[in-house]
Amino acid sequence: MIVVLKENADPGREKQLIEWLKGMRLDVHISRGQFQTVLGLVGDTSQVDMDLIAGLSIVDSVKRVSENFKYCNRKFHPEDSVIEAGGVKIGGGHFAMIAGPCSVETEEQIVAVAKAVKASGADILRGGAFKPRTSPYDFQGLGGEGIRLLEIAKRETGLPIITEIMSIGELPLFDNVDLLQVGARNMQNYDLLRELGRQKKPVLLKRGLANTLRELLMSAEYIMASGNENVILCERGIRTYSDYTRNTMDISAIPMLKELSHLPVVADPSHATGIARLVPPMAMAAAAAGADGLMIEVHNDPLHALCDGAQSLTPAQYDALAGKVRAVREAVR
Numbered sequence: 018m019i020v021v022l023k024e025n026a027d028p029g030r031e032k033q034l035i036e037w038l039k040g041m042r043l044d045v046h047i048s049r050g051q052f053q054t055v056l057g058l059v060g061d062t063s064q065v066d067m068d069l070i071a072g073l074s075i076v077d078s079v080k081r082v083s084e085n086f087k088y089c090n091r092k093f094h095p096e097d098s099v100i101e102a103g104g105v106k107i108g109g110g111h112f113a114m115i116a117g118p119c120s121v122e123t124e125e126q127i128v129a130v131a132k133a134v135k136a137s138g139a140d141i142l143r144g145g146a147f148k149p150r151t152s153p154y155d156f157q158g159l160g161g162e163g164i165r166l167l168e169i170a171k172r173e174t175g176l177p178i179i180t181e182i183m184s185i186g187e188l189p190l191f192d193n194v195d196l197l198q199v200g201a202r203n204m205q206n207y208d209l210l211r212e213l214g215r216q217k218k219p220v221l222l223k224r225g226l227a228n229t230l231r232e233l234l235m236s237a238e239y240i241m242a243s244g245n246e247n248v249i250l251c252e253r254g255i256r257t258y259s260d261y262t263r264n265t266m267d268i269s270a271i272p273m274l275k276e277l278s279h280l281p282v283v284a285d286p287s288h289a290t291g292i293a294r295l296v297p298p299m300a301m302a303a304a305a306a307g308a309d310g311l312m313i314e315v316h317n318d319p320l321h322a323l324c325d326g327a328q329s330l331t332p333a334q335y336d337a338l339a340g341k342v343r344a345v346r347e348a349v350r
C-alpha cells in the first residue's frame with residue numbers, strides 16, 4: 018500500500034501518521050520526491066483502514082500495490098534512484114560505463130586494460146576473480162588474488178571496481194570492492210541475496226539465464242527488504258532458441274524494468290551476444306532504450322583470454338564504441 022501525502026504536509030502530522038502505521042507492525046518506507054512524499058507500507062496491510070487514512074488532512078491518496086515487489090517498485094519511489102559506487106553515480110540521468118576483462122588474469126593484464134578503458138572514459142573497472150564456470154575444468158578465476166590485482170588497478174587508475182561474489186563467506190575479501198556483482202547463475206541464491214542485504218555496499222544484480230522480469234525484481238526485493246536499497250539491475254541476455262548468439266538480448270526489458278522499478282538498469286551486451294562484433298550495435302540499442310549504464314568486456318589480447326575472449330572488445334574497439342554510445346545518448350536525450 019502507498020500513501021501519497023499532500024504537498025507541504027505538516028511535518029508533525031506526518032510524523033504522527035508514520036508512528037501510527039509503524040504501531041501496526043508495518044515497515045514504512047519514506048520516499049521524498051521533489052514535490053510529493055510517498056509512504057510505502059510493507060507488511061500485512063489487510064487490517065489498514067484505507068478510508069480512514071484517505072480522510073486525513075495531510076493525505077492526498079491511498080492505493081494498494083498489487084505487485085509482490087514493494088521496495089523496488091516505482092510506486093513506492095516515483096523518482097529514479099541514484100546509486101553510488103565508489104563515488105560514481107548511476108541512475109537518474111547518471112550514465113555509467115563499466116568495462117574490463119571477463120576475468121582478472123595477471124597484474125599486467127588488468128592494469129593495462131584499466132588504463133586503456135579509463136583513457137576511453139570508463140567510469141568503473143570490471144574483472145572477475147571468482148568465476149562461475151559451466152565446466153569445473155575451466156579457469157575458475159584467481160579468487161582472492163584476483164581481487165588483490167583489481168585493487169592494484171584501482172590504485173593505479175582511480176577507477177572504482179566491480180567483481181562477482183559467489184559466496185557470502187568470501188565477503189571479507191571484498192572490503193575494497195566498490196560494487197558487488199551477483200551473477201546470472203546466482204540471481205536466485207536467496208541466502209546470498211539476503212546476506213548482501215545485510216551489508217551496505219551497492220549490488221549489481223544480473224538477470225538469470227532464464228528468469229522473468231518479475232523474478233529479477235523479486236530477487237532485488239530480497240536484498241532491499243533485508244536492509245540494502247543500493248541495488249542496480251542488469252539485463253545480460255536470456256536463453257531462447259537463438260542459434261547464432263550466446264543469449265538473446267532483451268532490449269525491451271530495459272524500458273519495462275524502468276517502468277516497474279525506480280532502480281537503475283545496466284545492460285551487458287557482451288554476455289547477451291557472446292560475439293564481439295555484435296557488442297557495439299547492442300550497446301547502442303541499450304543506450305537508446307534508456308539504460309543507465311553499460312557493462313562491456315574488454316581484453317588487451319582477446320585471442321588468448323582465459324575466459325570469454327570471443328565476446329571481448331580490444332581497447333581500440335572499446336574506445337570507438339564509447340564514442341558511439343555518447344553520440345547515441347546525445348541523440349535520444
Ligand code: PEP
Nearest residue numbers: 145200201202223253288
Ligand atoms: C560475468 O559478468 O563475467 C558473468 C559471469 O556474467 P553472467 O553472470 O551474466 O553470466
Ligand code: MN
Nearest residue numbers: 119314324325
Ligand atoms: Mn564473462
